[in-house]
Amino acid sequence: MDFPSTETSLDIEGLTLAYDGKPALRDLTLRIPRHRVTAFIGPSGCGKSTLLRALNRLHDLDESVTRQGSIHLEGHDIHDPRVEVAELRRRVGMVFQTPNPFPMSIYDNVAFGLRLQGGLSKRRIDDVVEWALKSAALWEEVKGRLRASAWSLSGGQQQRLVIARTLAVEPEVLLLDEPASALDPISTLKIEELIGNLKSHLTLVLVTHNMQQAARVSDYTAFLHNGELVEYGSTDTLFTHPRLRRTENYITGRMVS
Numbered sequence: 156m157d158f159p160s161t162e163t164s165l166d167i168e169g170l171t172l173a174y175d176g177k178p179a180l181r182d183l184t185l186r187i188p189r190h191r192v193t194a195f196i197g198p199s200g201c202g203k204s205t206l207l208r209a210l211n212r213l214h215d216l217d218e219s220v221t222r223q224g225s226i227h228l229e230g231h232d233i234h235d236p237r238v239e240v241a242e243l244r245r246r247v248g249m250v251f252q253t254p255n256p257f258p259m260s261i262y263d264n265v266a267f268g269l270r271l272q273g274g275l276s277k278r279r280i281d282d283v284v285e286w287a288l289k290s291a292a293l294w295e296e297v298k299g300r301l302r303a304s305a306w307s308l309s310g311g312q313q314q315r316l317v318i319a320r321t322l323a324v325e326p327e328v329l330l331l332d333e334p335a336s337a338l339d340p341i342s343t344l345k346i347e348e349l350i351g352n353l354k355s356h357l358t359l360v361l362v363t364h365n366m367q368q369a370a371r372v373s374d375y376t377a378f379l380h381n382g383e384l385v386e387y388g389s390t391d392t393l394f395t396h397p398r399l400r401r402t403e404n405y406i407t408g409r410m411v412s
């Protein structure tokens with residue numbers, strides 16, 4: 156799957172990543188398009204989360220990890236020594252499987268990153284908190300109790316709060332690692348709707364075990380197996396006319412691992 160560089164957000168080239176010398180990703184090359192939803196699918200242990208984490212350098216502190224190859228964000232090498240990792244992680248935000256709001260109020264969760272950046276008036280922070288909560292489709296449910304503890308929210312609301320917290324610092328890319336797998340079906344639907352709405356101004360990358368979910372929300376799908384990129388293409392094509400037998404076996408449930 157190839158996109159012109161003008162439409163590419165993340166350009167992954169020859170990426171090999173190993174834990175203690177054991178490769179989890181093998182020579183992966185793919186381009187992730189801007190303002191689209193790209194899903195990574197594949198059996199457990201195939202390297203989906205490893206690839207997602209590599210995109211905002213979450214492996215940096217893991218001394219067992221070695222890497223070859225490159226990742227460019229908007230044409231710039233994310234491993235360039237001049238890159239500040241905190242700024243990279245602001246631009247490439249990440250939401251994990253289990254909602255992880257901070258032990259503070261709803262408002263303070265969303266304001267957290269803005270206050271760290273500093274220099275914003277109280278009024279401006281109020282505005283951004285409201286905008287982020289609206290963007291995460293949570294505002295109507297919490298506008299009357301912004302000072303309540305984030306932990307008083309349901310699991311699905313907590314996950315949308317975490318998304319609002321991530322959106323508040325205006326990332327360009329949002330990485331979602333099984334964001335709905337701990338949620339009930341109604342909360343899952345809300346997260347899926349939200350993903351669809353966010354792509355008008357964000358690039359989204361989604362790891363999911365749920366193939367129906369990948370089919371519902373993503374524009375492009377990458378199928379990984381044993382750390383290799385097996386097939387990558389438009390979601391419609393990959394699910395209806397996979398090129399390779401391995402992909403077909405996986406999406407039809409004939410491959411379990």
Ligand SMILES: Nc1ncnc2c1ncn2[C@@H]1O[C@H](COP(=O)(O)OP(=O)(O)OP(=O)(O)O)[C@@H](O)[C@H]1O
Pocket residue numbers: 174179197198199200201202203204205206219364
């Ligand atoms: N921190 C780590 N240290 C050592 N090995 C790891 C580490 N994280 C992942 N691995 C190994 O790397 C391989 C890929 O794991 P990864 O979590 O990326 O796969 P995955 O496709 O996301 O799996 P799942 O769907 O089960 O979450 C697996 O063999 C896993 O055991």
